[in-house]
Each structure stands twice: as C-alpha cells, then as structure tokens.
Amino acid sequence: MRYGNPSIAEGLESLRADGCTQISVISLYPQYSASTTASVNDEVFRCLLKMRWQPALRTAGPWHDHPSYIDALTKSVKKHISKLDWKPDYLIASFHGLPVAYFEKGDPYHCHCAKTARLLREKLGMSEDNFKLTFQSRFGPSKWLEPYTETTLRELGEAGYKNIAVITPGFISDCVETLEEIAIEARETFIEAGGENFTTVPCLNSSPESVKLLAQLAHAELAGWIA
Amino acid sequence: MRYGNPSIAEGLESLRADGCTQISVISLYPQYSASTTASVNDEVFRCLLKMRWQPALRTAGPWHDHPSYIDALTKSVKKHISKLDWKPDYLIASFHGLPVAYFEKGDPYHCHCAKTARLLREKLGMSEDNFKLTFQSRFGPSKWLEPYTETTLRELGEAGYKNIAVITPGFISDCVETLEEIAIEARETFIEAGGENFTTVPCLNSSPESVKLLAQLAHAELAGWIA
Incomplete structure (x- = not known):
C-alpha cells in the first residue's frame, strides 16, 4: 500500500526474496495523476533504485476507461x-x-x-x-x-x-x-x-465484477510473462 | 545511451513529447549487473520520477542466455x-x-x-x-x-x-x-x-543476426502492447 501496511517496499522486497525476477505493478487508482498512479510508480522506482539485483519491471497505465x-x-x-x-x-x-x-x-x-x-x-x-x-x-x-x-x-x-x-x-x-x-x-x-x-453506492471492493476486472488487468500486464 | 548522446533522459523525453504512453526499455547489456542493466534502469527510473505524466514502463531482464x-x-x-x-x-x-x-x-x-x-x-x-x-x-x-x-x-x-x-x-x-x-x-x-x-571477432554490431535478436527481444517485451 502507498500509505498503509504492508508498504510497497515490503511487498517488493518480499517478492524479490522469493526469487521473483519479473514484477508487474498495477496501481489500484483507475485515474492517472502525479498524486495517484505516478505516486505508486515513484515509490516502486525508489525501491528498485536501492536493489542490487532488480527484477524486470512492468508498470500499468491508467484503466479509467476499461x-x-x-x-x-x-x-x-x-x-x-x-x-x-x-x-x-x-x-x-x-x-x-x-x-x-x-x-x-x-x-x-x-x-x-x-x-x-x-x-x-x-x-x-x-x-x-x-x-x-x-x-x-x-x-x-x-x-x-x-x-x-x-x-x-x-x-x-x-x-x-x-x-x-x-x-x-x-x-x-x-x-x-x-x-x-x-x-x-x-x-x-x-x-x-x-x-x-x-x-x-459501495465501492467495488471484493465483488465478483471487481475481481474479474483485476484479473483482466493482470492478464494484460503479464502478456508474454505467463502462458 | 547511458554514457553517450543522445542520453537516456533525452530519449525518454522525446518519446514522451511524441505522445508515447507505453515505453519499453531493453538494455543492450546482455549480462545483468548493478553496473550494466541496473545502471540503465536506474537512469530510466530517475527520469520518470521527474515526469508529471509518466508512461507505462517495461524494463527487460537480462538476455545472456537467449x-x-x-x-x-x-x-x-x-x-x-x-x-x-x-x-x-x-x-x-x-x-x-x-x-x-x-x-x-x-x-x-x-x-x-x-x-x-x-x-x-x-x-x-x-x-x-x-x-x-x-x-x-x-x-x-x-x-x-x-x-x-x-x-x-x-x-x-x-x-x-x-x-x-x-x-x-x-x-x-x-x-x-x-x-x-x-x-x-x-x-x-x-x-x-x-x-x-x-x-x-567483431561484435554483433548491425549484422543480420544481431538485428534478428533485437527484434525478438523487442517483440517479447511488447507482448500485449502491439498485436
């Protein structure tokens, strides 16, 4: 989480420690802003700048019109x-x-x-x-x-x-x-x-439609990485 | 180029100015090191940290055994x-x-x-x-x-x-x-x-085999971005 726990740094370090060499980052902010999507990406970049053995990275663009x-x-x-x-x-x-x-x-x-x-x-x-x-x-x-x-x-x-x-x-x-x-x-x-x-109206939270959406975003981001 | 012209910053700014919203970075160092591939990625991260409207980014992993x-x-x-x-x-x-x-x-x-x-x-x-x-x-x-x-x-x-x-x-x-x-x-x-x-033995330079290799790396990185 950008402002909660586990932090982005903890998440990335944990994945790296598990041997992940390819990491996809999908910001859960649908609309891009310097203070939303880019704030997440910036934190990811700062974390990777400190890693000796960086994973290959993919950051997702906005999905406000998905x-x-x-x-x-x-x-x-x-x-x-x-x-x-x-x-x-x-x-x-x-x-x-x-x-x-x-x-x-x-x-x-x-x-x-x-x-x-x-x-x-x-x-x-x-x-x-x-x-x-x-x-x-x-x-x-x-x-x-x-x-x-x-x-x-x-x-x-x-x-x-x-x-x-x-x-x-x-x-x-x-x-x-x-x-x-x-x-x-x-x-x-x-x-x-x-x-x-x-x-x-409640947020999408863990509704079936929300999970379907996140799965589609993930599959698109992982193209070529997973079969 | 990491240590030549045009610089990585100039290349990224130019692509961004042309309206690119998705940028793939393939380091031409085949073997990963903090001082090769990661040095390129680090410079890319530093450039994107300064961009208000960042592109979606993909960094390629090493291809020493491609x-x-x-x-x-x-x-x-x-x-x-x-x-x-x-x-x-x-x-x-x-x-x-x-x-x-x-x-x-x-x-x-x-x-x-x-x-x-x-x-x-x-x-x-x-x-x-x-x-x-x-x-x-x-x-x-x-x-x-x-x-x-x-x-x-x-x-x-x-x-x-x-x-x-x-x-x-x-x-x-x-x-x-x-x-x-x-x-x-x-x-x-x-x-x-x-x-x-x-x-x-000359480096791969612009040989047909070299161009074929780079095209394959690019196609793999662009999966899902281009048809």
Missing part, C-alpha cells in the same frame, strides 16, 4: 439501487479532488475522471440532467478541482432534490473518504439542505 | 574464422570485468558471463581445453573478476600457443574496449609473449 471497470461500476449502481425502498432522482459521481494547479501543469486526472463519469452515465442510460461529476476531499487553502461534492449536495438539497445517490468510482475499496466523508458527512450536508433520502 | 544471442555469437565466430588464412587453436571470450566486491554482494554478472561463455562454447563444439572465459578493463586498485584477459594472453603466449582468437560477447557494438583494448593492446601483449597470430 470496459470491465465501467461495467463493474454500472452493475454496482443498479444492484445497490434495486435494494432501496426509494428511487434516487439524481446520481453524483464523486472523485477525490486535486489542486487546480496540477491540472494546469498538464495532469490528465481531471480528464480521466470526466471520461469515467461519462462512460458510466452512458452505460446507465442517464442524461446530464440527473448526473454530475464532482470532487471531494479538498485540503488546504488552494483552489481544487470543481464542482466540490459538498457544495453540489447543498445546492441540490436547496434546489428541492429529495433523493440522491453518490458513487465514488475513484476508490476501488471503501475507506474513510467514502464511509465517513460521503456516507456520514455528505449525507448530513444534503439532509440539512432539505434532502430526504441519501445513499452511498 | 538462443538467438548465442546463435548470433556462434555465427560471428565461424564467419570471422572462415575468412582467416590461419586457424586459431584457442578462443578467449573476454567480458568487461567488475570488482570482486560486487560479486560477493550477490551481483549475478559473473554467473551470466559464465553461462553465455559455456553456451557459446557448447554451440561451437569446443572443449574447455581451448576455450576460456576472461575479464578485461580492470580499473583501480581493488581485486576484479579473474582471470584477467591480459594476464591470460601473456600466459598462453609464454606457454607456446601461437594462434589465438578473442571474442567480446558482452559488447553488442565495437567500442574502445574492443577496438583498442583487445584488437591493439591485447594483441601486443600476446605477440610480445611469443604468440604469432591474433584476431578479434
């Missing part, structure tokens, strides 16, 4: 909504934000998020009237990618929307940014602004 | 010797040396050189009686991998060997270490020690 990823997200929305006793009239796709300065320096993250959101919306058969891409987790005083998730939820509540669902496609697994920031804090914001029903 | 490499070396020996008006009674496979300290720290370079030499010898149908693996280009006061090429040539000359050929399998292209250190200096050593005929 058909199985879009398919898994679509199914997760449908499955979750089918279990509710109310029907959302608006879906928000909320991604972790970034300082606008990154975007202006050429970081493709915003474009990748926009493409993921568009493909998901199209696959769900929704229009832009009841679907919106937003950015959460702003930190510090600088300007981040907009629209902000919290601001959007407040505006929708104040505009009279009563039933909202939020999906967080940039997080492969549920974490504090989804379980607390969206499912608790964002819900409060929406309800306080006049909303009535709020639901958070 | 059948087409051994085949190309074998053919280069046979072709070169067929053009001589004398017949070598001894073949030396001379590789760039390394401090013994590297070997003792676990660097596989010595093993890779030994395997390349053995496979070449077997493919040529030669015995250990008239074939020897040696190491050249020692630099500085520390102990390097032995036997040293120069010492071996002196001993063979003094022992009465008259006709010797030297091949330098670790260098894909002829360079100062082959054209000067072997073809001029090592020749002088052998002749001064009593030898009569000395020849240097």
Whole structure:
C-alpha cells in the first residue's frame, strides 16, 4: 500500500526474496495523476533504485476507461439501487479532488475522471440532467478541482432534490473518504439542505465484477510473462 | 545511451513529447549487473520520477542466455574464422570485468558471463581445453573478476600457443574496449609473449543476426502492447 501496511517496499522486497525476477505493478487508482498512479510508480522506482539485483519491471497505465471497470461500476449502481425502498432522482459521481494547479501543469486526472463519469452515465442510460461529476476531499487553502461534492449536495438539497445517490468510482475499496466523508458527512450536508433520502453506492471492493476486472488487468500486464 | 548522446533522459523525453504512453526499455547489456542493466534502469527510473505524466514502463531482464544471442555469437565466430588464412587453436571470450566486491554482494554478472561463455562454447563444439572465459578493463586498485584477459594472453603466449582468437560477447557494438583494448593492446601483449597470430571477432554490431535478436527481444517485451 502507498500509505498503509504492508508498504510497497515490503511487498517488493518480499517478492524479490522469493526469487521473483519479473514484477508487474498495477496501481489500484483507475485515474492517472502525479498524486495517484505516478505516486505508486515513484515509490516502486525508489525501491528498485536501492536493489542490487532488480527484477524486470512492468508498470500499468491508467484503466479509467476499461470496459470491465465501467461495467463493474454500472452493475454496482443498479444492484445497490434495486435494494432501496426509494428511487434516487439524481446520481453524483464523486472523485477525490486535486489542486487546480496540477491540472494546469498538464495532469490528465481531471480528464480521466470526466471520461469515467461519462462512460458510466452512458452505460446507465442517464442524461446530464440527473448526473454530475464532482470532487471531494479538498485540503488546504488552494483552489481544487470543481464542482466540490459538498457544495453540489447543498445546492441540490436547496434546489428541492429529495433523493440522491453518490458513487465514488475513484476508490476501488471503501475507506474513510467514502464511509465517513460521503456516507456520514455528505449525507448530513444534503439532509440539512432539505434532502430526504441519501445513499452511498459501495465501492467495488471484493465483488465478483471487481475481481474479474483485476484479473483482466493482470492478464494484460503479464502478456508474454505467463502462458 | 547511458554514457553517450543522445542520453537516456533525452530519449525518454522525446518519446514522451511524441505522445508515447507505453515505453519499453531493453538494455543492450546482455549480462545483468548493478553496473550494466541496473545502471540503465536506474537512469530510466530517475527520469520518470521527474515526469508529471509518466508512461507505462517495461524494463527487460537480462538476455545472456537467449538462443538467438548465442546463435548470433556462434555465427560471428565461424564467419570471422572462415575468412582467416590461419586457424586459431584457442578462443578467449573476454567480458568487461567488475570488482570482486560486487560479486560477493550477490551481483549475478559473473554467473551470466559464465553461462553465455559455456553456451557459446557448447554451440561451437569446443572443449574447455581451448576455450576460456576472461575479464578485461580492470580499473583501480581493488581485486576484479579473474582471470584477467591480459594476464591470460601473456600466459598462453609464454606457454607456446601461437594462434589465438578473442571474442567480446558482452559488447553488442565495437567500442574502445574492443577496438583498442583487445584488437591493439591485447594483441601486443600476446605477440610480445611469443604468440604469432591474433584476431578479434567483431561484435554483433548491425549484422543480420544481431538485428534478428533485437527484434525478438523487442517483440517479447511488447507482448500485449502491439498485436
């Protein structure tokens, strides 16, 4: 894990100690940014720079538009909504934000998020009237990618929307940014602004669709290494 | 080039500027060492660490025992010797040396050189009686991998060997270490020690066998990236 345990360094050292001479690294961030995919790759590079006997390395590119990823997200929305006793009239796709300065320096993250959101919306058969891409987790005083998730939820509540669902496609697994920031804090914001029903679509986590997606990514990366 | 122009940094920046999102790096050092293959990879890692929008990366492992490499070396020996008006009674496979300290720290370079030499010898149908693996280009006061090429040539000359050929399998292209250190200096050593005929087998350079080998390495590395 980039910021958890076991660390990337521990994982690589362990594989190397087991005799692995070929290592494939697939970042679980679907959308590329200097602070997502590249942050993982950078840590891998720093680890390999210290190894006397380096493995051959493959780093995966972004997979924000992989058909199985879009398919898994679509199914997760449908499955979750089918279990509710109310029907959302608006879906928000909320991604972790970034300082606008990154975007202006050429970081493709915003474009990748926009493409993921568009493909998901199209696959769900929704229009832009009841679907919106937003950015959460702003930190510090600088300007981040907009629209902000919290601001959007407040505006929708104040505009009279009563039933909202939020999906967080940039997080492969549920974490504090989804379980607390969206499912608790964002819900409060929406309800306080006049909303009535709020639901958070779970991340892909260990769903069959998620496992299928990861297996496809791995097989593509291992081409030529395994039969 | 690791120590020439265009530099690795220039090559990577140029590919990136052309829009390449997937870059394969194949070190032209066949035998892995911290100072050969890893030195190339390290420089690639350092360059990518500075890139905001990194390409997906693949680094190739060593190819010291690739059948087409051994085949190309074998053919280069046979072709070169067929053009001589004398017949070598001894073949030396001379590789760039390394401090013994590297070997003792676990660097596989010595093993890779030994395997390349053995496979070449077997493919040529030669015995250990008239074939020897040696190491050249020692630099500085520390102990390097032995036997040293120069010492071996002196001993063979003094022992009465008259006709010797030297091949330098670790260098894909002829360079100062082959054209000067072997073809001029090592020749002088052998002749001064009593030898009569000395020849240097050219490196693979741009021979058809060399191009075929590099194409095979590239195709293997690009599996899944190109059809």
